[in-house]
Amino acid sequence: MPNKSAALDDVFNALGDPTRRAVLARLCQGPTSVSDLAAPFRMALPSFVQHLGVLEKSGLIYSTKKGRVRTCYVKAQQLSVAESWIATQRSLWEQRLNQFDAYVKTLKPGETT
Amino acid sequence: MPNKSAALDDVFNALGDPTRRAVLARLCQGPTSVSDLAAPFRMALPSFVQHLGVLEKSGLIYSTKKGRVRTCYVKAQQLSVAESWIATQRSLWEQRLNQFDAYVKTLKPGETT
Protein backbone atom coordinates (compact mmCIF):
# COMPACT_ATOMS: atom_id res chain seq x y z
CA MET A 1 0.00 0.00 0.00
CA PRO A 2 2.82 2.44 0.64
CA ASN A 3 3.14 2.81 -3.11
CA LYS A 4 -0.03 4.87 -3.34
CA SER A 5 1.52 7.62 -1.24
CA ALA A 6 0.99 11.18 -2.39
CA ALA A 7 3.94 12.18 -0.23
CA LEU A 8 6.27 9.89 -2.19
CA ASP A 9 4.79 11.17 -5.43
CA ASP A 10 5.59 14.71 -4.42
CA VAL A 11 9.08 13.96 -3.18
CA PHE A 12 10.16 11.91 -6.17
CA ASN A 13 8.61 14.32 -8.63
CA ALA A 14 10.40 17.17 -6.91
CA LEU A 15 13.68 15.28 -7.23
CA GLY A 16 13.05 14.55 -10.89
CA ASP A 17 14.28 17.91 -12.08
CA PRO A 18 17.88 19.09 -12.28
CA THR A 19 17.11 22.63 -11.19
CA ARG A 20 15.37 21.40 -8.10
CA ARG A 21 18.10 18.90 -7.28
CA ALA A 22 20.66 21.67 -7.62
CA VAL A 23 18.68 23.89 -5.28
CA LEU A 24 18.42 21.11 -2.76
CA ALA A 25 22.13 20.41 -2.98
CA ARG A 26 22.81 24.07 -2.44
CA LEU A 27 20.53 24.21 0.55
CA CYS A 28 22.28 21.25 2.12
CA GLN A 29 25.22 23.63 2.47
CA GLY A 30 23.11 26.10 4.40
CA PRO A 31 20.06 28.37 4.25
CA THR A 32 19.88 30.78 1.33
CA SER A 33 17.65 33.57 0.10
CA VAL A 34 15.48 33.17 -2.97
CA SER A 35 17.46 35.48 -5.19
CA ASP A 36 20.80 34.03 -4.14
CA LEU A 37 19.42 30.59 -4.92
CA ALA A 38 18.13 31.80 -8.26
CA ALA A 39 21.32 33.56 -9.34
CA PRO A 40 23.09 30.57 -10.96
CA PHE A 41 20.13 29.82 -13.22
CA ARG A 42 19.22 31.74 -16.29
CA MET A 43 15.54 31.48 -15.80
CA ALA A 44 13.01 34.19 -15.02
CA LEU A 45 12.47 34.59 -11.30
CA PRO A 46 8.78 33.61 -11.34
CA SER A 47 9.70 30.35 -13.08
CA PHE A 48 12.38 29.68 -10.55
CA VAL A 49 10.09 30.41 -7.66
CA GLN A 50 7.71 27.83 -9.07
CA HIS A 51 10.43 25.23 -8.56
CA LEU A 52 10.79 26.35 -4.98
CA GLY A 53 7.05 25.90 -4.67
CA VAL A 54 7.33 22.30 -5.84
CA LEU A 55 10.13 21.64 -3.36
CA GLU A 56 8.22 23.23 -0.54
CA LYS A 57 5.01 21.38 -1.35
CA SER A 58 6.97 18.12 -1.28
CA GLY A 59 8.27 18.95 2.18
CA LEU A 60 11.89 18.80 1.05
CA ILE A 61 12.39 22.44 1.97
CA TYR A 62 10.67 25.12 3.97
CA SER A 63 11.06 28.85 4.07
CA THR A 64 10.45 31.90 6.17
CA LYS A 65 10.12 35.51 5.17
CA LYS A 66 11.68 38.35 7.10
CA GLY A 67 11.25 41.81 5.69
CA ARG A 68 11.39 41.38 1.96
CA VAL A 69 13.77 38.43 2.05
CA ARG A 70 12.60 34.84 1.95
CA THR A 71 15.10 32.35 3.29
CA CYS A 72 14.95 28.66 2.36
CA TYR A 73 16.08 25.62 4.34
CA VAL A 74 16.29 21.87 3.69
CA LYS A 75 14.16 19.45 5.64
CA ALA A 76 16.23 16.31 5.62
CA GLN A 77 13.58 14.06 7.16
CA GLN A 78 11.71 14.23 3.89
CA LEU A 79 14.82 13.10 2.05
CA SER A 80 14.85 10.01 4.25
CA VAL A 81 11.29 9.21 3.25
CA ALA A 82 12.44 8.74 -0.31
CA GLU A 83 15.66 7.06 0.69
CA SER A 84 13.94 4.50 2.85
CA TRP A 85 11.35 3.62 0.25
CA ILE A 86 14.16 2.80 -2.12
CA ALA A 87 16.10 0.94 0.53
CA THR A 88 13.06 -1.19 1.27
CA GLN A 89 12.66 -2.21 -2.34
CA ARG A 90 16.33 -2.96 -2.68
CA SER A 91 16.23 -5.14 0.38
CA LEU A 92 13.18 -7.01 -0.92
CA TRP A 93 15.02 -7.64 -4.10
CA GLU A 94 18.18 -8.80 -2.35
CA GLN A 95 16.16 -11.09 -0.17
CA ARG A 96 14.64 -12.65 -3.22
CA LEU A 97 18.07 -13.00 -4.81
CA ASN A 98 19.25 -14.87 -1.77
CA GLN A 99 16.26 -17.17 -1.87
CA PHE A 100 17.03 -17.83 -5.50
CA ASP A 101 20.66 -18.55 -4.70
CA ALA A 102 19.60 -20.95 -2.02
CA TYR A 103 17.28 -22.65 -4.45
CA VAL A 104 19.99 -22.92 -7.08
CA LYS A 105 22.24 -24.56 -4.52
CA THR A 106 19.67 -27.30 -3.98
CA LEU A 107 20.06 -28.30 -7.62
CA LYS A 108 22.75 -30.66 -8.73
CA PRO A 109 25.65 -28.89 -10.47
CA GLY A 110 24.95 -28.34 -14.16
CA GLU A 111 21.22 -28.54 -13.67
CA THR A 112 20.69 -24.81 -14.27
CA THR A 113 19.48 -24.13 -17.85
CA MET B 1 27.34 18.85 -11.82
CA PRO B 2 25.72 15.55 -10.88
CA ASN B 3 22.44 17.43 -10.54
CA LYS B 4 22.17 17.95 -14.28
CA SER B 5 21.92 14.20 -14.85
CA ALA B 6 19.31 12.98 -17.30
CA ALA B 7 19.65 9.54 -15.72
CA LEU B 8 18.57 10.89 -12.34
CA ASP B 9 15.74 12.80 -14.00
CA ASP B 10 14.46 9.61 -15.53
CA VAL B 11 14.82 7.52 -12.40
CA PHE B 12 13.16 9.99 -10.05
CA ASN B 13 10.41 10.77 -12.50
CA ALA B 14 9.78 7.07 -12.92
CA LEU B 15 9.51 6.72 -9.15
CA GLY B 16 7.16 9.67 -8.90
CA ASP B 17 4.09 7.67 -9.82
CA PRO B 18 2.23 5.19 -7.61
CA THR B 19 1.49 2.75 -10.42
CA ARG B 20 5.14 2.58 -11.36
CA ARG B 21 6.27 2.22 -7.76
CA ALA B 22 3.81 -0.62 -7.30
CA VAL B 23 5.12 -2.32 -10.42
CA LEU B 24 8.65 -1.96 -9.20
CA ALA B 25 7.75 -3.33 -5.78
CA ARG B 26 6.07 -6.27 -7.45
CA LEU B 27 9.08 -6.95 -9.63
CA CYS B 28 11.34 -6.94 -6.60
CA GLN B 29 9.51 -10.13 -5.68
CA GLY B 30 10.40 -11.71 -8.98
CA PRO B 31 10.00 -11.44 -12.76
CA THR B 32 6.47 -11.11 -14.09
CA SER B 33 4.72 -10.94 -17.43
CA VAL B 34 3.09 -7.76 -18.68
CA SER B 35 -0.49 -8.89 -18.25
CA ASP B 36 0.13 -10.35 -14.80
CA LEU B 37 1.70 -7.05 -13.82
CA ALA B 38 -1.21 -5.14 -15.29
CA ALA B 39 -3.94 -7.25 -13.70
CA PRO B 40 -4.22 -5.36 -10.37
CA PHE B 41 -4.77 -2.03 -12.09
CA ARG B 42 -7.94 -0.92 -13.73
CA MET B 43 -6.34 0.84 -16.57
CA ALA B 44 -6.35 0.03 -20.26
CA LEU B 45 -3.41 -2.14 -21.23
CA PRO B 46 -1.82 0.38 -23.58
CA SER B 47 -1.81 2.95 -20.79
CA PHE B 48 -0.23 0.48 -18.44
CA VAL B 49 2.39 -0.50 -20.96
CA GLN B 50 3.32 3.17 -21.22
CA HIS B 51 4.24 3.05 -17.54
CA LEU B 52 6.43 0.05 -18.21
CA GLY B 53 8.03 2.10 -20.97
CA VAL B 54 8.87 4.86 -18.52
CA LEU B 55 10.37 2.37 -16.09
CA GLU B 56 12.37 0.69 -18.80
CA LYS B 57 13.64 3.98 -20.21
CA SER B 58 14.80 4.93 -16.72
CA GLY B 59 16.77 1.70 -16.47
CA LEU B 60 14.85 0.57 -13.39
CA ILE B 61 13.56 -2.46 -15.21
CA TYR B 62 14.27 -4.41 -18.35
CA SER B 63 12.29 -6.98 -20.25
CA THR B 64 12.58 -9.78 -22.74
CA LYS B 65 10.00 -11.26 -25.05
CA LYS B 66 9.59 -14.97 -25.59
CA GLY B 67 6.78 -16.09 -27.83
CA ARG B 68 4.00 -13.64 -27.20
CA VAL B 69 4.87 -13.09 -23.55
CA ARG B 70 7.03 -10.22 -22.37
CA THR B 71 8.66 -10.76 -19.01
CA CYS B 72 9.87 -7.85 -16.89
CA TYR B 73 12.71 -7.74 -14.34
CA VAL B 74 14.05 -5.14 -11.91
CA LYS B 75 17.50 -3.71 -12.34
CA ALA B 76 18.52 -2.83 -8.83
CA GLN B 77 21.70 -0.99 -9.76
CA GLN B 78 19.56 1.82 -11.07
CA LEU B 79 17.75 1.98 -7.76
CA SER B 80 21.10 2.54 -6.10
CA VAL B 81 21.80 5.47 -8.37
CA ALA B 82 18.83 7.28 -6.88
CA GLU B 83 19.55 6.05 -3.39
CA SER B 84 23.12 7.23 -3.43
CA TRP B 85 22.26 10.67 -4.76
CA ILE B 86 19.97 11.12 -1.81
CA ALA B 87 22.48 9.68 0.62
CA THR B 88 25.08 12.14 -0.63
CA GLN B 89 22.83 15.12 -0.03
CA ARG B 90 21.88 13.86 3.39
CA SER B 91 25.49 13.46 4.33
CA LEU B 92 26.34 16.96 3.10
CA TRP B 93 23.57 18.27 5.23
CA GLU B 94 24.63 16.31 8.30
CA GLN B 95 28.18 17.47 7.84
CA ARG B 96 27.00 21.04 7.83
CA LEU B 97 24.90 20.41 10.92
CA ASN B 98 27.97 19.14 12.68
CA GLN B 99 29.99 22.14 11.66
CA PHE B 100 27.25 24.33 13.02
CA ASP B 101 27.17 22.39 16.27
CA ALA B 102 30.90 22.80 16.58
CA TYR B 103 30.56 26.50 15.96
CA VAL B 104 27.86 26.83 18.55
CA LYS B 105 30.10 25.14 21.08
CA THR B 106 32.75 27.81 20.56
CA LEU B 107 30.30 30.41 21.82
CA LYS B 108 29.93 31.16 25.47
CA PRO B 109 26.81 29.62 26.97
CA GLY B 110 23.73 31.78 26.48
CA GLU B 111 25.23 33.62 23.56
CA THR B 112 22.91 31.99 21.03
CA THR B 113 20.16 34.58 21.15
Add this chain to the structure above:
DNA sequence: CTGATAGTTAGGCTTATGCCTAACAAATCA
Protein backbone atom coordinates in the same frame (compact mmCIF):
# COMPACT_ATOMS: atom_id res chain seq x y z
C1' DC C 1 9.50 60.88 -0.31
C1' DT C 2 12.03 58.54 -3.96
C1' DG C 3 14.22 54.95 -5.94
C1' DA C 4 16.07 50.55 -5.81
C1' DT C 5 15.63 45.72 -4.25
C1' DA C 6 13.13 41.23 -3.28
C1' DG C 7 9.40 38.78 -4.25
C1' DT C 8 4.57 38.00 -5.85
C1' DT C 9 0.52 37.78 -8.95
C1' DA C 10 -1.70 37.27 -13.33
C1' DG C 11 -2.06 35.51 -17.66
C1' DG C 12 -0.47 33.17 -21.70
C1' DC C 13 2.06 29.82 -24.54
C1' DT C 14 4.16 25.17 -25.67
C1' DT C 15 5.21 20.66 -24.66
C1' DA C 16 4.78 16.52 -21.91
C1' DT C 17 2.00 13.22 -19.29
C1' DG C 18 -1.61 10.08 -18.46
C1' DC C 19 -5.38 8.22 -19.96
C1' DC C 20 -8.63 6.30 -23.56
C1' DT C 21 -10.58 3.41 -27.81
C1' DA C 22 -10.00 0.95 -32.05
C1' DA C 23 -7.51 -1.71 -34.97
C1' DC C 24 -3.60 -4.68 -35.79
C1' DA C 25 0.04 -8.65 -35.39
C1' DA C 26 1.82 -12.71 -33.79
C1' DA C 27 1.85 -16.87 -31.13
C1' DT C 28 -0.73 -20.72 -29.43
C1' DC C 29 -4.66 -23.91 -28.86
C1' DA C 30 -8.57 -26.69 -30.44
Add this chain to the structure above:
DNA sequence: TGATTTGTTAGGCATAAGCCTAACTATCAG
Protein backbone atom coordinates in the same frame (compact mmCIF):
# COMPACT_ATOMS: atom_id res chain seq x y z
C1' DT D 1 -7.51 -23.40 -40.10
C1' DG D 2 -10.00 -20.48 -36.97
C1' DA D 3 -10.45 -18.60 -32.41
C1' DT D 4 -8.02 -16.87 -28.41
C1' DT D 5 -4.49 -14.84 -25.95
C1' DT D 6 -0.74 -11.38 -25.48
C1' DG D 7 0.83 -7.72 -26.53
C1' DT D 8 1.61 -3.45 -30.00
C1' DT D 9 0.49 0.64 -32.90
C1' DA D 10 -2.01 4.72 -34.02
C1' DG D 11 -4.44 8.55 -32.91
C1' DG D 12 -6.94 11.56 -29.90
C1' DC D 13 -8.13 14.28 -25.78
C1' DA D 14 -7.62 16.71 -21.19
C1' DT D 15 -4.79 18.20 -17.74
C1' DA D 16 -0.40 19.42 -15.77
C1' DA D 17 4.37 21.16 -16.09
C1' DG D 18 7.67 24.45 -17.24
C1' DC D 19 8.70 28.47 -19.14
C1' DC D 20 7.90 33.50 -20.29
C1' DT D 21 6.63 38.82 -19.82
C1' DA D 22 4.32 42.55 -17.59
C1' DA D 23 2.62 44.64 -13.80
C1' DC D 24 2.21 44.90 -8.95
C1' DT D 25 3.46 45.07 -3.61
C1' DA D 26 6.36 45.68 0.15
C1' DT D 27 10.56 46.85 2.36
C1' DC D 28 14.60 49.33 2.94
C1' DA D 29 18.31 53.03 1.98
C1' DG D 30 19.21 57.78 1.33
